[in-house]
Amino acid sequence: MLDDARGSAAGSPPGDAALLRIAGLSKSFPGLKALDDVSLEIRSGEVVSIVGQNGSGKSTLVKVLAGVYAADSGGVIEHGDLRFIHQDLGLVATLSTIENLDIGRRAPAWGLRPSPRRSERQAAEQAVRRFGGDFDVRTPVGRLSAAERTIVAISRAMRDWSPPDGVLVLDEPTAALGGEEVGRLFEAVRRVAEQGAGVLFISHRLDEVLGLSDRVIALRDGRVVATGDAGQVDHDWLVNAIAGRVLSTHRPHRQPPGADxxxxxxxxxxxxxxxxxxxxxxxxxxxxxxxxxxxxxxxxxxxxxxxxxxxxxxxxxxxxxxxxxxxxxxxxxxxxxxxxxxxxxxxxxxxxxxxxxxxxxxxxxxxxxxxxxxxxxxxxxxxxxxxxxxxxxxxxxxxxxxxxxxxxxxxxxxxxxxxxxxxxxxxxxxxxxxxxxxxxxxxxxxxxxxxxxxxxxxxxxxxxxxxxxxxxxxxxxxxxxxxxxxxxxxxxxxxxxxxxxxxxxxxxxxxxx
CATH class of the missing domain: 3.40.50.300 (P-loop containing nucleotide triphosphate hydrolases)
Structure with missing residues (x-):
């Protein structure tokens, strides 16, 4: 069931032009080739998940798309508006949620005059509540829990978002979230796709991949090794594609704990x-x-x-x-x-x-x-x-x-x-x-x-x-x-x-x- 997709646009369906097209993309570091001839496409309304072990190239791919890394010569990347939720979140720990949400936004109409703090606070509270946040948005985000910081990053990426003709890239956005918060995020992601955007989703949580994806692409050692549509893949498919071998989920029986x-x-x-x-x-x-x-x-x-x-x-x-x-x-x-x-x-x-x-x-x-x-x-x-x-x-x-x-x-x-x-x-x-x-x-x-x-x-x-x-x-x-x-x-x-x-x-x- 694992379709070999090396060297081609990984499992792209027919239809409208791709919102994101990658062809022959490679990225090398001293002593390591993190990406090796990667090709894939994401089209309007699609949620495409990328899976792979740590070190398979997933985060490197995201950083190339974001401009953090420059790709090796010879590859092609074509895209429209890209929005990112990164694994490291990209928040400023000393700033509040209100201030982090405003990073990168156009200056307000009141120019150099003091901003209306009450309306800013209310807007920030509304933004984080969409994803289950219930905390003081005036507190520096460095004092928030990991889950709360993730909610701030998600809220910032989704703020002022106009999805048509764009691609939302999510790199492990749910790592610190519980089930209810994940559900809220997925509702928002599905709405983004329904409005015509493409979504590139990266997660180690295989149940999330199965529940959200229209298509799955597996990376191993920097190469695309398998693709599958939603109806083709299951948990075993994902594990075998990621690991390249069957992993046992059975834990060996331990000796009973001691009395001390x-x-x-x-x-x-x-x-x-x-x-x-x-x-x-x-x-x-x-x-x-x-x-x-x-x-x-x-x-x-x-x-x-x-x-x-x-x-x-x-x-x-x-x-x-x-x-x-x-x-x-x-x-x-x-x-x-x-x-x-x-x-x-x-x-x-x-x-x-x-x-x-x-x-x-x-x-x-x-x-x-x-x-x-x-x-x-x-x-x-x-x-x-x-x-x-x-x-x-x-x-x-x-x-x-x-x-x-x-x-x-x-x-x-x-x-x-x-x-x-x-x-x-x-x-x-x-x-x-x-x-x-x-x-x-x-x-x-x-x-x-x-x-x-x-x-x-x-x-x-x-x-x-x-x-x-x-x-x-x-x-x-x-x-x-x-x-x-x-x-x-x-x-x-x-x-x-x-x-x-x-x-x-x-x-x-x-x-x-």
Whole structure:
């Protein structure tokens, strides 16, 4: 069923002239050909999805279209109006939502006079509400959650949008969004297509690709390897096209968790969380589920000490960890992989090797404190092989790796210190199916070695796949605890919502007495 589409316009249907036409496009970097003779077309009213593993060339293609990268000579790109929602969002962290929405817009009619702030605020609030946003639009976006920042970027791209004869390009726009917010975005995308625009959609979430696309194009190693119309493709088709092989979704059975409690959290309270209690045993993988704003996004960082807590205690292997001190958490054997790896999880300007060894250099020191380069290189090579880093270039700056390979390095930097507790927030966000399987293997290996793992994720299928039990948060509190034999996607979702109010009893009729 995989149609070979190399060297031709990938699966373009007959009809009107293409709104976006790419022919023979290539892009080379030193030692790497990121795009290799890519051709495709998008026509009026089409939603075309591009799938592929991290490093397959998807983001490079978007950056070439946006003018960030110059393509190699010989290729052809023809297009009308292009609008972008980029994977890195392109927001200015120090500016408010109101100000970010105004970036790139024509100056208002009142010129140099002060703008009407109330109308601006109301317009910004209306714009973000279209996509489920309910936050103060005057707050600097750097203080917003990842999901809220995504909503700001979507709102900006869709503002003043006139779709006919244009193409909307979305590069992983839903990475930090929950189901309801994704649904709102998709409604807007379908309206854009119905009005005659073309849509180029990139996502690692295969259910989104299946639910939204008219046509799917698969990239692998920078080349178009397969195309399929909506009626042809299913989940297995996508996985096989992306990976080039069949990937097993079955998780190996882990040994039962140990009896010892590795992490004890009692009455943990922050601005968002209220009296949260939990226990993690050695070798146990515990999931955290909940809607956006439930506290799911804050729990791991609060335990680690990256968020100020107002009350409660954290005990690791019977030792109390001081509040709000990440260094003390690390010293007590707690590791934390945040959802936003680019801002908080790694130093993107450093090499993969430097990021790997940064948390624990003591073991690599010689006498008088000098770094043992030979020992560092040996340990780096071991972890590069263990996590299957691609390309296997440890001295390459981390920012030049794909998202999935960056996440492998972030995971490895903590696993090499053999933590007692591993806190993961959205560990596979923005990661392809191949890298996702590799990260799950790392989690399994850590648990098998006795590490207690806490996984906060908006992906219910992910939690069902890897966890021994799941905690469901609602309004900052633990609303339910589900053992493995009791949870399903439907159960997780139902526990995330407020229970329906009980109906008042129906009074007995007295008319017949």
């Amino acid at each position: 409690v590795a992490l004890r959290v009692e009455k943990l309270s922050t601005d968002v969380l209220h009296d949260v209690d939990l226990r993690l045993r050695t070798g146990e993988v515990v999931g955290v589920s909940g809607l956006l704003g439930s506290g799911r996004e804050q729990l791991a960082e609060a335990i680690f000490g990256a968020t100020r807590r107002h009350g409660g205690s954290i005990v690791v292997s019977e030792r109390t960890v001081p509040a709000d001190q990440p260094r003390a958490s690390i010293d007590n054997g707690v590791a934390f992989v945040p959802a936003d790896r680019a801002r908080y999880g790694a130093v993107m300007s450093l090499t993969a090797r430097e990021n790997l060894t940064l948390p624990q250099l003591r073991s690599l020191r010689r006498t008088f404190g000098r770094l043992d380069r030979a020992a560092e290189n040996r340990e780096t090579r071991e972890w590069v092989d263990r996590v299957e880093l691609h390309p296997a270039l440890p001295d390459r700056p981390l920012r030049l790796f794909s998202g999935g390979n960056q996440q492998k390095v972030v995971m490895a930097r903590w696993l090499r210190i053999m933590p007692k507790v591993l806190l993961l927030d959205e560990p596979t966000q923005g990661v392809d199916v191949g890298a996702k399987a590799a990260i799950y293997d790392l989690i399994d290996t850590a648990a098998a070695a006795g590490t207690a793992v806490l996984v906060a994720s908006s992906d219910a299928a992910e939690l069902l796949s890897i966890c021994d039990r799941v905690l469901v948060l609602r309004h900052g509190r633990v609303a339910a605890e589900l053992p493995r034999d009791e949870f399903s996607e439907a159960r997780l979702l139902s526990e995330s919502f407020d229970p329906a109010p009980s109906s008042p009893p129906i009074p007995l009729s007295t008319s017949s007495r």
